[in-house]
Amino acid sequence: MKTDRRQWMALALAATALIAGGAAAQTYPDKTISLVVAYPPGGDSDATARLFADKLSQRLKQTVIVENKPGAGGTLGNTYVSRAKPDGYTLLFTPNPFTTAPMVLKLAPSASYDVLHGFEPVVLTAMQSVLLVTHPDSGIKTVADLVAQAKAGKQLTYASPGAGSPMHIVAEWLNRAAGIQVQHVPFRGVGPMIPDMLAGRVTMGYATLGAVEAHLKTGKLVAVALTDGERSPLVPNLSTVAEQGYKDVKLGAWNGIFAPKGTPPSVVKLLNEHMNEILRMPDVVEKMATFGSRPVGGKPEALAKINADDHARLSKLIKDLNIQAD
CATH class of the missing domain: 3.40.190.150 (Bordetella uptake gene, domain 1)
Structure with missing residues (x-):
């Protein structure tokens, strides 16, 4: 050839x-x-x-x-x-x-x-793992508490580390599944959102475990649920959003x-x-x-x-x- x-x-x-x-x-x-x-x-x-x-x-x-x-x-x-x-x-x-x-x-x-x-x-x-966490003054300790407050007309906000992040997506997914509207407050990463969460300037936030674990231990933040498809061995006692009634909402x-x-x-x-x-x-x-x-x-x-x-x-x-x- x-x-x-x-x-x-x-x-x-x-x-x-x-x-x-x-x-x-x-x-x-x-x-x-x-x-x-x-x-x-x-x-x-x-x-x-x-x-x-x-x-x-x-x-x-x-x-x-x-x-x-x-x-x-x-x-x-x-x-x-x-x-x-x-x-x-x-x-x-x-x-x-x-x-x-x-x-x-x-x-x-x-x-x-x-x-x-x-x-x-x-x-x-x-x-x-991605966690839904709240400020203790919010009174929200479960997904049911969150949904009840939102449906009662309380103005709620959630922090995420940015538009398009898994945290933003899963929060809007839960909004739709539960028929509620919690307002998104995007930040430039997980680190910058923590001070506003600790100060209660946002009602809740979706964050990775490492960013909030120390604050969960001191009671400055409250762990509500995991958004993963299954429980994490790092926080084995924390149930998932799916376990709390919204079985299709799963995103880590x-x-x-x-x-x-x-x-x-x-x-x-x-x-x-x-x-x-x-x-x-x-x-x-x-x-x-x-x-x-x-x-x-x-x-x-x-x-x-x-x-x-x-x-x-x-x-x-x-x-x-x-x-x-x-």
């Missing part, structure tokens, strides 16, 4: 890319790595990223820094990473609003990113690490291997539990799958509930 000039050129380019990828694996990393978090300091995403950055620094023998780039429901930082050079030196640590925020915010293509095809998945780091949270599209497979493989080792470290497992996280790990495909599954499932739910940025 005769090979023409264009075919030879294509083969040459492929060979060059393969060699370059091999070279990248041999030298990577030879400079500082940035682990971008699209939320402000103070939340559990930031704290978890700093834990991973420290462990990666030790294993890679290279500095790994956390770079906070908050704004636009997390899409600012996510978009920044999607456009970074795909060399493994700019990574994204993100919770699952990564998947849903662009649908809710309806950003222009120039200000957004391709959720399904714009990144290289590295590792699914953890699953997190996850987080993971992505790299820009086109990052060499050898670099992704190296990072995945290190992160899987990190996620098995007893001190990491213990620390993650304080953030309300359960380590997962596995191949990059696990992160790709949960991202794609959420995209398909939640895009329909967002449309059905008419969820939009406030």
Whole structure:
């Protein structure tokens, strides 16, 4: 079979890319790595990223820094990473609003990113429980209490870490299921919403366990229900929204690490291997539990799958509930 000039050129380019990828694996990393978090300091995403950055620094023998780039429901930082050079030196640590925020915010293509095809998945780091918590002065201790107050005409508000977050979606889902209307108050991450929750400026909030656990122990906040599909071993005595009468309302949270599209497979493989080792470290497992996280790990495909599954499932739910940025 005769090979023409264009075919030879294509083969040459492929060979060059393969060699370059091999070279990248041999030298990577030879400079500082940035682990971008699209939320402000103070939340559990930031704290978890700093834990991973420290462990990666030790294993890679290279500095790994956390770079906070908050704004636009997390899409600012996510978009920044999607456009970074795909060399493994700019990574994204993100919770699952990564998947849903662009649908809710309806950003222009120039200000957004391709959720399904714009990144290289590295590792699914953890699953997190989402809790509905209230200020003790609200008198709300169960979902039934919440529904009763709302139907009696009391003006209630709920905090979420941003439009398009799992917390925003599940709150509106419960609103519809219960036939009530609790007003959404979005914040720029979990950390910034905690002071308003503690001060009672919002009636309730939907947050990951790590962000509120200390305040639950002191009685400054009250745990009402989990929004997960099942109870969490981290708070085994807390029942779910489904158990409290709204069986279809089930939504938890996850987080993971992505790299820009086109990052060499050898670099992704190296990072995945290190992160899987990190996620098995007893001190990491213990620390993650304080953030309300359960380590997962596995191949990059696990992160790709949960991202794609959420995209398909939640895009329909967002449309059905008419969820939009406030």
